[in-house]
Amino acid sequence: MSEQIETPAPRIWVFIEQEEGQPHPVSWELLGAAARLSAELPGSVVEGVLLGHNVAGIAPQAYRYGATRVYLIDDPLLEPYRNLPYGHGVSMLVTKYKPEIFLFGATTLGRDLAGTIATRVHTGLTADCTELTIDPKLKILAATRPTFGGNLMATILCRKHRPQMATVRPRVLSMPEPLPAAEGELLREPLDLNERDIPVRRLRLIPGKEQLNIEYADVIVAGGRGMGGPKGFTLLEELAESLGGVVGASRPVIDAGWLGHEHQVGQTGKTVRPKLYIAAGISGAVQHTVGMSGSNFILAINSDPKAPIFQVANASIVGDLYKVIPELIRQVKGTRNGQ
Amino acid sequence: MHSVVAIKQVPDTSNVRINPETGTLIREGVPTIINPYDIHAVEMAVRIKEQFGGTVTVISMGPPKAMEALIECVEQGADRAILISDRRFGAADTLATSYVLAHTIEALQKEGPVDLLLFGKQAIDGDTGQVGPGVAARLQVPLLSNAVMIESFDPVARKAVIHRKIEQGVEVIETSLPALLTVEKEIATVKRAALSNVINAARYKPELWTGDAPVPFDPEQIGIKGSPTIVGKAFTPTPRGAGAILSVAEKGLRQTVADALAMIVQANVVTFEHHNGGRS
Numbered sequence: 099m100s101e102q103i104e105t106p107a108p109r110i111w112v113f114i115e116q117e118e119g120q121p122h123p124v125s126w127e128l129l130g131a132a133a134r135l136s137a138e139l140p141g142s143v144v145e146g147v148l149l150g151h152n153v154a155g156i157a158p159q160a161y162r163y164g165a166t167r168v169y170l171i172d173d174p175l176l177e178p179y180r181n182l183p184y185g186h187g188v189s190m191l192v193t194k195y196k197p198e199i200f201l202f203g204a205t206t207l208g209r210d211l212a213g214t215i216a217t218r219v220h221t222g223l224t225a226d227c228t229e230l231t232i233d234p235k236l237k238i239l240a241a242t243r244p245t246f247g248g249n250l251m252a253t254i255l256c257r258k259h260r261p262q263m264a265t266v267r268p269r270v271l272s273m274p275e276p277l278p279a280a281e282g283e284l285l286r287e288p289l290d291l292n293e294r295d296i297p298v299r300r301l302r303l304i305p306g307k308e309q310l311n312i313e314y315a316d317v318i319v320a321g322g323r324g325m326g327g328p329k330g331f332t333l334l335e336e337l338a339e340s341l342g343g344v345v346g347a348s349r350p351v352i353d354a355g356w357l358g359h360e361h362q363v364g365q366t367g368k369t370v371r372p373k374l375y376i377a378a379g380i381s382g383a384v385q386h387t388v389g390m391s392g393s394n395f396i397l398a399i400n401s402d403p404k405a406p407i408f409q410v411a412n413a414s415i416v417g418d419l420y421k422v423i424p425e426l427i428r429q430v431k432g433t434r435n436g437q
Numbered sequence: 438m439h440s441v442v443a444i445k446q447v448p449d450t451s452n453v454r455i456n457p458e459t460g461t462l463i464r465e466g467v468p469t470i471i472n473p474y475d476i477h478a479v480e481m482a483v484r485i486k487e488q489f490g491g492t493v494t495v496i497s498m499g500p501p502k503a504m505e506a507l508i509e510c511v512e513q514g515a516d517r518a519i520l521i522s523d524r525r526f527g528a529a530d531t532l533a534t535s536y537v538l539a540h541t542i543e544a545l546q547k548e549g550p551v552d553l554l555l556f557g558k559q560a561i562d563g564d565t566g567q568v569g570p571g572v573a574a575r576l577q578v579p580l581l582s583n584a585v586m587i588e589s590f591d592p593v594a595r596k597a598v599i600h601r602k603i604e605q606g607v608e609v610i611e612t613s614l615p616a617l618l619t620v621e622k623e624i625a626t627v628k629r630a631a632l633s634n635v636i637n638a639a640r641y642k643p644e645l646w647t648g649d650a651p652v653p654f655d656p657e658q659i660g661i662k663g664s665p666t667i668v669g670k671a672f673t674p675t676p677r678g679a680g681a682i683l684s685v686a687e688k689g690l691r692q693t694v695a696d697a698l699a700m701i702v703q704a705n706v707v708t709f710e711h712h713n714g715g716r717s
């Protein structure tokens with residue numbers, strides 16, 4: 099094909115992740131970041147990359163979140179996600195359109211795919227970034243990420259190879275406001291692959307017991323080892339419910355089997371940024387706080403006045419959580435009980 | 438049956454300390470461990486060997502000290518261990534690391550077929566989880582990341598059924614072999630090393646592969662030269678800054694909780710529909 103790439107403008111690409119036709123909200127968070135990067139890179143454009151089967155309906159949403167164009171590969175082989183056909187399709191687009199920057203969500207799917215693409219097109223990839231900016235002098239992507247268990251932050255540059263790739267976990271970036279009516283261009287590309295070229299096949303999906311999405315909760319009431327056992331979590335549930343929130347936990351709680359892994363907050367759990375995060379009986383190890391320090395308001399309850407969690411909390415209650423939580427429940431329920 | 442497991446020796450990040458002035462890692466006195474996921478990968482490979490026969494090879498790119506980690510894998514039941522170590526491999530990012538490991542596996546494939554490649558889900562020092570997918574892409578073998586179980590394994594038909602953890606639950610996948618799995622800890626619980634293996638390991642010397650021998654590595658693709666990414670700067674995270682401290686001992690339970698709720702209301706983060714302002 100002799101299709102000319104009409105604009106030499108640097109392309110900032112965002113992988114629009116979808117499963118079963120449902121776009122993952124991290125895609126919109128990334129489009130928000132792409133727009134901020136674009137403002138620092140004169141003449142650049144923000145574009146989305148969408149793969150799947152019968153998913154063209156997602157493109158208009160991408161326009162509303164700032165993509166001016168969406169590259170779409172729509173093919174039955176792309177449902178459900180498999181590494182090989184996605185890797186094939188996306189690297190083909192990269193080779194053809196040569197984006198300058200390419201962002202992925204650091205989800206299970208996004209990590210699986212981004213690592214494959216970076217190797218296929220031979221470029222650098224920075225995982226789990228917490229901040230993306232343009233280096234003012236070099237005019238390249240400066241991708242900041244925690245390393246050594248959150249003890250150290252490092253800013254990574256990719257000087258000579260393109261695209262400059264990065265993944266960002268859901269909820270690390272804020273959700274941009276969608277524009278009510280925005281238009282964009284849909285550009286379809288073929289996959290050019292046969293089922294017999296794909297050595298894996300999904301036999302079945304065992305759905306997760308609980309589809310708990312603590313990443314997107316507005317209120318999280320989290321408990322740690324200080325809860326002392328699984329029983330106390332019914333208290334936290336009651337408090338969470340009265341605030342319209344969900345229950346989170348630190349890792350020892352998960353390791354002890356008091357709650358399922360979908361509740362874990364932190365470096366090896368989920369990143370959350372609720373409006374209100376209540377931490378009860380959590381000491382505040384850096385591996386925990388990296389996952390929740392983006393919360394708007396943190397209330398910590400701990401009997402130890404020197405607990406490190408107090409260093410990140412907006413309000414800290416020094417006291418026994420088994421006294422404080424019931425009182426919190428009582429006061430939150432407040433007038434309803436006529437007290 | 439030949440399984441190859443890639444393992445990394447990492448600092449135990451639960452004990453990591455940072456020099457706040459220089460922003461660098463204080464390495465002295467920090468214990469090193471086998472990356473926690475990788476030891477489960479070794480265990481899985483050993484179980485496959487126990488069931489189907491064959492051998493388990495563990496490979497690691499790292500400094501001479503990583504010999505210890507390899508010997509630990511031999512105690513765990515691995516038959517052969519290779520340390521790929523050369524100053525020129527230093528400061529490798531994930532692209533260069535995946536090249537060195539893929540090139541090593543290709544050399545092993547020349548000796549005989551490799552049926553299964555096992556990697557950890559991620560290394561706890563860098564936390565990238567990119568090396569496994571990178572090696573799979575280089576070797577052009579199927580990638581199954583976040584594997585939690587091998588449901589069936591058929592070395593004759595060269596097929597396996599793998600469970601992998603994804604956002605919606607557990608995906609059951611049939612794959613051809615060889616395939617590369619990056620594993621979660623659930624893949625296999627690590628058993629106590631058998632005494633016979635421990636005795637074996639005491640005498641065992643891992644092989645040392647350098648940049649030139651027994652197989653030459655492309656100097657353009659290793660170490661700093663082969664790494665597209667560089668660390669621009671490193672710094673300690675800025676703390677959020679502590680807020681108000683409210684003490685139950687000083688103010689009493691009721692008042693402390695009321696004060697805390699008043700602060701939440703004031704911060705305007707949530708509204709308490711039935712709340713009377715905390716002064717009940």
Ligand SMILES: Cc1cc2nc3c(=O)[nH]c(=O)nc-3n(C[C@H](O)[C@H](O)[C@H](O)COP(=O)(O)OP(=O)(O)OC[C@H]3O[C@@H](n4cnc5c(N)ncnc54)[C@H](O)[C@@H]3O)c2cc1C
Nearest residue numbers: 322323324348349364365366367379380381385386401419
């Ligand atoms: C590689 C790696 C990854 C990790 N990833 C994560 C992660 O994703 N998420 C995570 O959370 N952790 C993670 N950790 C573990 C982390 O380092 C800490 O060990 C963990 O967060 C501590 O959990 P905790 O605060 O619940 O327990 P502890 O540190 O034991 O703290 C319990 C707290 O409860 C308080 N307490 C006890 N009784 C009461 C009471 N009656 N009333 C009030 N307060 C009370 C105590 O004063 C104490 O501060 C990771 C560690 C490593 C090495």
Ligand SMILES: Nc1ncnc2c1ncn2[C@@H]1O[C@H](COP(=O)(O)O)[C@@H](O)[C@H]1O
Nearest residue numbers: 443444498556557559560565566567568
């Ligand atoms: N230097 C290395 N030597 C051997 N295996 C490695 C090395 N680095 C990473 N790996 C493997 O790749 C996995 C993921 O590492 P990472 O991509 O760095 O998070 C680890 O669990 C190991 O199995």
